[in-house]
Amino acid sequence: MRSLLILLIGIIFGFTFVKGEIISWFRMVEMFQFTSFHMYGVIGTGVIVGIIAMQIIKRFDIRTLDGSPITYEKKKFTKGTVIGGLMFGLGWGITGACPGPIFVQIGSGFLAVVVTLLFAVFGTWVYGAVRDRLPH
Amino acid sequence: MDFLHQPWHWSIAGLIIGLTVPALLIVDNRRFGISMTLKHLCAMCVPMNIKFFDYDWKAYKWLFIFVIGTILGGFIGNVFFKNPESMVVAEQTKTFLANYGITDFSNLMPSEIFSVEEIFSLKGLVFLAIGGFLIGFGTRYADGCTSGHSIFGLATLQWPSLVATICFMIGGIFCTHFILPFILKTVMP
Numbered sequence: 001m002r003s004l005l006i007l008l009i010g011i012i013f014g015f016t017f018v019k020g021e022i023i024s025w026f027r028m029v030e031m032f033q034f035t036s037f038h039m040y041g042v043i044g045t046g047v048i049v050g051i052i053a054m055q056i057i058k059r060f061d062i063r064t065l066d067g068s069p070i071t072y073e074k075k076k077f078t079k080g081t082v083i084g085g086l087m088f089g090l091g092w093g094i095t096g097a098c099p100g101p102i103f104v105q106i107g108s109g110f111l112a113v114v115v116t117l118l119f120a121v122f123g124t125w126v127y128g129a130v131r132d133r134l135p136h
Numbered sequence: 137m138d139f140l141h142q143p144w145h146w147s148i149a150g151l152i153i154g155l156t157v158p159a160l161l162i163v164d165n166r167r168f169g170i171s172m173t174l175k176h177l178c179a180m181c182v183p184m185n186i187k188f189f190d191y192d193w194k195a196y197k198w199l200f201i202f203v204i205g206t207i208l209g210g211f212i213g214n215v216f217f218k219n220p221e222s223m224v225v226a227e228q229t230k231t232f233l234a235n236y237g238i239t240d241f242s243n244l245m246p247s248e249i250f251s252v253e254e255i256f257s258l259k260g261l262v263f264l265a266i267g268g269f270l271i272g273f274g275t276r277y278a279d280g281c282t283s284g285h286s287i288f289g290l291a292t293l294q295w296p297s298l299v300a301t302i303c304f305m306i307g308g309i310f311c312t313h314f315i316l317p318f319i320l321k322t323v324m325p
Contacts, residue, residue: 003201005163010205011212013156018213019140020149024244026225029233032312035226038146043286045150050291053158062158064165072167075279075289077296084277085285085300089307091270093316094263096245098282099171099275102268103203105245107210112250115260116268121181123272124174128188134277 002065017104025096032093078136140217143224157291164198169284171275172196173203214244236320248324259323278303 017023020042030036056062057070064070092098095116097105102120105113127134160166179193222241225233233239233246240247254260275281278300280289286304289297 010202011209014206014209015213041146046153049154050157080277085303086307088274093308093311095267104210107207108214115264119268120272123269
């Protein structure tokens with residue numbers, strides 16, 4: 001049941017990424033060239049809606065479907081937040097995709113992006129392999 | 137039915153993406169973050185005794201289900217309900233791209249770069265391989281991507297996510313202004 005709901009949320013999410021043109025390479029170039037407000041509108045609205053939703057969850061002590069309190073791990077700041085963040089930004093600028101859109105692009109029929117996915121997995125693997133030697 | 141074929145306004149897309157955060161928490165107490173899929177794929181397929189990948193990836197089955205959902209959603213959205221019109225792209229960006237011979241705005245991605253025939257060309261090497269590698273290495277090093285930091289992290293008011301988001305943007309802006317023109321000049325005939 002829970003798996004089915006997660007699948008459904010995923011489907012709606014992927015569909016929205018297509019209809020909102022968030023997986024479009026053109027929209028990313030526009031965003032980084034500041035020639036369109038579209039992507040700033042999408043991310044900004046998403047963040048504001050997310051903030052409001054999290055505040056409602058906190059105020060009204062909203063629980064999960066099985067009644068447990070909602071918890072999550074905090075993000076930690078490291079040197080990687082900056083260095084890794086900049087590296088990802090470069091990759092985002094080239095491919096026009098972040099990890100979410102990679103999957104949605106493949107589903108949308110852009111099969112060449114399977115190569116992007118394979119190299120993204122490879123990049124993650126190399127990070128795991130050299131992790132202890134990187135500044136954190 | 138028109139609504140399902142046409143592109144959506146940014147506020148509708150943003151609203152649904154924002155609601156994904158509480159939806160995943162309420163359904164299964166899950167933190168939204170898609171780049172972890174890449175790590176779990178490493179742990180599943182090529183752990184090779186690396187400590188970072190030595191954990192039970194099966195505990196994160198939910199994320200695979202979610203990602204399969206996004207792939208299906210993409211398929212439904214761009215195959216069954218494909219927008220019949222060309223994309224509306226800002227004039228300035230259109231002119232910039234046309235300079236390098238990118239003129240096909242009929243789909244979400246330019247066919248001149250992102251087509252299967254180009255996989256084994258210089259375009260494929262730069263746009264798919266190098267770009268993909270930077271995404272995978274960078275997101276794990278930064279401990280999150282646009283979903284984990286820029287949506288979930290900011291929605292839960294975590295300052296490291298704000299730093300990460302600013303760095304993502306700086307990287308993307310720098311790339312588009314200073315590296316992309318060079319790449320396009322080199323790879324486009």
